[in-house]
Amino acid sequence: MLSRSVPTIALTFTRNMSSKSTITAPLFDPLQLGPLTLRNRVLMAALTRSRSVPTSVPNDVNVEYYRQRAQSAGLIVTEGTLVAQQGTEWPHAPGLWNKEQVAGWKKVTDAVHKEGAPIFAQLWHLGRASHPDAPEQKATGQPVYAPSAIAARGGKFRFIPGEPGYVTPTEIDDPTKLIDLFEQGAINAKQAGFDGVELHGANGYLVHQFLDSTSNKRTDSWGGSVANRSRFGLQVLERLISVFGKDRVGIKISPCGGYNDMGMPLKETTETFSYFISEIEKLGVAYINISRYVPAMDPEFDGKKRSTQHDVIETYAHLVKNAKLFVGGGYTGEEAAAAVKDGKVDGVFFGMAWLTHPDVAKRFEYGKALDNKPDFMTLYGKNYGMLEEQKKGYVDYPAAQY
Numbered sequence: 001m002l003s004r005s006v007p008t009i010a011l012t013f014t015r016n017m018s019s020k021s022t023i024t025a026p027l028f029d030p031l032q033l034g035p036l037t038l039r040n041r042v043l044m045a046a047l048t049r050s051r052s053v054p055t056s057v058p059n060d061v062n063v064e065y066y067r068q069r070a071q072s073a074g075l076i077v078t079e080g081t082l083v084a085q086q087g088t089e090w091p092h093a094p095g096l097w098n099k100e101q102v103a104g105w106k107k108v109t110d111a112v113h114k115e116g117a118p119i120f121a122q123l124w125h126l127g128r129a130s131h132p133d134a135p136e137q138k139a140t141g142q143p144v145y146a147p148s149a150i151a152a153r154g155g156k157f158r159f160i161p162g163e164p165g166y167v168t169p170t171e172i173d174d175p176t177k178l179i180d181l182f183e184q185g186a187i188n189a190k191q192a193g194f195d196g197v198e199l200h201g202a203n204g205y206l207v208h209q210f211l212d213s214t215s216n217k218r219t220d221s222w223g224g225s226v227a228n229r230s231r232f233g234l235q236v237l238e239r240l241i242s243v244f245g246k247d248r249v250g251i252k253i254s255p256c257g258g259y260n261d262m263g264m265p266l267k268e269t270t271e272t273f274s275y276f277i278s279e280i281e282k283l284g285v286a287y288i289n290i291s292r293y294v295p296a297m298d299p300e301f302d303g304k305k306r307s308t309q310h311d312v313i314e315t316y317a318h319l320v321k322n323a324k325l326f327v328g329g330g331y332t333g334e335e336a337a338a339a340v341k342d343g344k345v346d347g348v349f350f351g352m353a354w355l356t357h358p359d360v361a362k363r364f365e366y367g368k369a370l371d372n373k374p375d376f377m378t379l380y381g382k383n384y385g386m387l388e389e390q391k392k393g394y395v396d397y398p399a400a401q402y
């Protein structure tokens with residue numbers, strides 16, 4: 001790991017150098033995360049980019065994208081990486097279920113490590129947010145599985161003719177079959193050179209579907225009580241820990257719900273997530289990443305928002321004792337620095353900022369504006385299947401002048 005003092009000393013001899021911002025300085029105290037020393041607390045969140053063309057295998061353009069961002073990020077978490085060959089709402093999500101993907105990711109992890117950043121794979125299973133006609137899903141020959149046969153409202157599979165919405169999934173008979181997939185994903189992630197894994201427990205995907213009583217109506221030991229609904233996520237974490245060790249496993253959750261038709265009444269929400277977080281804490285994981293409420297992740301159904309808005313730091317921070325507490329959801333650099341300075345959180349994940357700026361952490365460090373405008377036409381890939389086309393709006397956003 002590079003020492004922060006090396007570039008600082010070098011810069012003092014550089015003429016016309018940019019000076020560092022005192023406002024964001026708290027973000028640049030290194031952070032110990034298990035065995036890893038993060039150079040700063042400006043973290044890169046998982047971001048769907050839909051660019052693992054031709055299909056699900058990380059390619060050289062993906063390597064370049066992560067390499068650029070590894071020059072300044074404290075920690076990189078990959079885009080949602082599928083543990084099973086399931087379709088996604090957007091095509092060309094990468095996976096971690098076969099040898100080609102492991103080889104593709106190894107190039108990414110090598111490039112990121114050369115730039116001095118650690119990288120975790122975000123392990124993802126969509127559950128009911130997949131579609132039976134998505135090519136990858138079809139290729140599995142299996143139905144769309146979820147805790148219960150309850151469809152999410154909404155959805156728009158843009159690459160399937162007619163842009164259909166979500167379907168009623170098939171209730172998984174034995175959830176341990178899905179837990180096995182996560183364990184294999186972690187084994188593959190380790191082979192691919194990742195420093196650790198983040199379980200995607202947020203945004204209405206499989207783990208969240210088990211937690212939420214509106215998508216989980218099971219009457220066996222995987223549904224009903226808070227403990228039963230938490231069982232799936234906790235058992236997945238135990239398996240990931242068995243592969244990586246507890247200090248290399250993190251989890252992302254989004255208690256406010258909204259996205260993908262998630263949300264329980266407030267009392268049930270805080271009871272569920274308080275229990276889940278307390279049990280995660282007992283497992284001794286490296287970090288818990290709690291997304292706060294984000295309006296853009298809260299679509300309306302029948303004229304109503306679906307979320308249960310509450311202050312996640314206020315509600316849950318006291319439950320996180322040994323794990324590092326990370327937050328995310330549209331923070332500015334100043335706001336993030338204040339949260340770290342006040343001791344409320346250990347670090348902050350940024351999402352949108354990293355899409356359009358390869359050098360977010362460095363911009364914060366030197367007080368440079370995040371002034372690249374997003375091109376919404378290319379955020380999630382275009383002309384699927386053409387590698388050259390994938391570069392646009394992906395690896396061509398410029399860094400600032402320093």
Ligand code: PHB
Pocket residue numbers: 048080089090202203
């Ligand atoms: C998306 O692709 O829309 C997406 C994926 C993962 C998330 C949120 C959104 O956690």
